[in-house]
Amino acid sequence: MEHLNGFLNYFLSPLSLVSMGGMSHMLGELLTSANLFFWFLVLILMRFVLPDILLWLVSLFYPRALFPSSGSGLPVNPLVSVIIAGRNAGDSIEKMILSTLQCGYHKLEIIFVDDHSSDDSVARARKWEKTGRVRVFEAKNHNGKPGSLNIGLVMARGEFIFVPDADCEMQPGIIQHLLAPFSDAKVGAVTANLRVRNAPRNWVTRFQECEYAMNVSISRMWRAPLNLLSILPGAGSMFRAAAMRQLGGYDSGLGDDTDLTLRLRKQGWKLRFALDAIVWTDVPDRYGWLLRQRSRWTRNMVKIRLHKQGDLYHFWRFGIVNAFVFADILLFRVIIPFLALWSVLYFIVTDPFSTPALLTVVYWLTTFFIFVKLLIAHDIAATPRLRMLWLAPLYPFYRLPIHMVELLSMLREFLRIRLWHPYVPKRIWARTPHW
Amino acid sequence: MDTENKYGEPMTVLQQVQQRGGHLLPQWQAEHIDGYTLFPQSEPDVAGQMLQGLEYLASADYLDKLFFDRLSVCPSCGSHHVNVREACSSCKSSHISPVSLLHHFRCGYVAPAETFVHNGKGRICPKCHGHLTDLGTDHDIPGENFTCHSCHASFQVPEVEGLCMNCQTRTPGDQLLHKDIHSFRLNSLGMAALSNGRLYDQEEELLLEGDGHPIYRKHVFMFLLEDEMRRAKRYGTAFSLIMIKLATADDTETERLVFHMAENLRNSDKIGRYTEDRLLLLLPATDKAGADIWLRRFIAGAGAALQAHVIDLNQEGDVASQLAEQSWNT
Structure with a gap:
């Protein structure tokens, strides 16, 4: 019990007035020094917190900048094709189709492409063909998601293509909110606001609700106007059909949504975010599944953003903004995570007695800024619920194993170990370039 | 030949069938509303009366009513002039x-x-x-x-729809009506009636005598079977039904077999003609085990190549269709 009390005193010591007074003195010294590690921390914190704070200030004093009114460049009620690619989605496809039919926009067609399911997905979806607005394509072989979406693209007649996942649900009004930014003829795609449907299930899903609020809702809100969006998720994005067809649809392989996003950027299309266009999706409710998902996402990030579309930094070809996007990805998704790990190991080796104190301070700083980000997200985007704020002190512990898995996944991709993933059918993997 | 009989027209129809080689086949006639006609030379009302006669004779087991073709017809006007096509x-x-x-x-x-x-x-x-x-x-x-x-x-x-070329009604493919066209074939009872010059009236239910065990005509036997099923359901009694397939449809052979059967039957057991080569045997107050024992003894002593099995009847289902399904097992 004495040891526990001792640890708690040590752990909470940075929050004491004496420590805070000492810290402000130390802060003053550091600001006038050339301490690289200090400025390194400042850079990271500024990158992850400052944009949110600025966004909140803009929403406070100039909200019109965040919610521009739609222009006159959009035809009235254009036909929208909703393409849903799914495999063994029998349990969710009917709910998805129904929510789409009930979303409040009538001039749409729904195309469900079944990727050679072994369950009754096709039978369940075909029941809806009688509405005259749903068409089902049953593929004879397993083609993977990109191939299935491309089949839907061939069948689509709409001027705009909306691509959700087969297990999502659409909020009423979503189509109208997604269409609004297309009044700018240079906008090639708009991403919806992904929200976590199964958030109350357990602590894993609650953390992800917070994560999505910060990294999806708020992050995309400030990135979109600056044309810095680097991913349009396959779970809910709308595209200008002409833009998609100009690119030949999706490419085979993993990371199809990231790849299409970057190809659109290279073509000069603007990408936007619609905060009020809400798509509800289920997230992994087991930590092991979550780690597998993040591993796959990280591998996709390396494959697509660094390898396949690694020429995005060619500012003489693709512009300075795209070069900045590439630099942002390289710095904050690859270099800094590895540097952070290296720093911790370095300090453990060189100054083992100060490292716990340093990590404790970093922990409390991180917790404070998480708290701030969550408050901002709740104020602007109404997510997460305020009762989730108690998760802020635990959030670094939730993220730590994910960071480790992401680092390992990146290493695996850099060393090109076992590049294939079961998402890609082997007969197609054999014929595609292995990024 | 005694040409008087209380059915009148049916005997004429029976003779018509005999004159047409014993098997009256529908003939294609595009302008006819049904597409087929059995009496192409006759006026429509006369053909209609003759068709009624054929239906009666088939129900009374004088003729075998055989499936010939199936037509899709318009539910609005009944015409067979339906253009079935694929549509967007x-x-x-x-x-x-x-x-x-x-x-x-x-x-x-x-x-x-x-x-x-x-x-x-x-x-x-x-x-x-x-x-x-x-x-x-x-x-x-x-x-x-x-x-x-x-x-x-x-x-x-694609969707399948029918467009009626007669009344222009569009009907989804799954809502088109279907009409079966049949041919009519003279069977042994019909031949016997022609030989006797009259139909057998209601009291004469028998096909042939067999040492106290007559063979009932099919529609009479079915009536007796349904009656037995009702009794079993009400009082919880057991009964069994055996189907026997004859090696030949020869009457002499049938008669010999019935005589052999009679030696092993009770006076409450009943034999009925199901088809030309199949007999049905109804054993009241006999469970399946008892029926199996009876059948083994009968086959051992029959001295003829025949197939037989006990019919498994569900008292809630349609008897005719159950018999039709299980008759192929023999």
């Missing part, structure tokens, strides 16, 4: 055509096959300009599709 699932136009899609594995591109231009060595992908040479290896056909030339919709399964 979106706008219902029949101006549709199939489209074969190709999927190029390397770049994921999917498009109608004609967009992949052939250069003699293989097709060229319009997206990545790669070559498609081996179906299944570098590309495949994800599936057939249809395209509508009216509204440009693409779909995999």
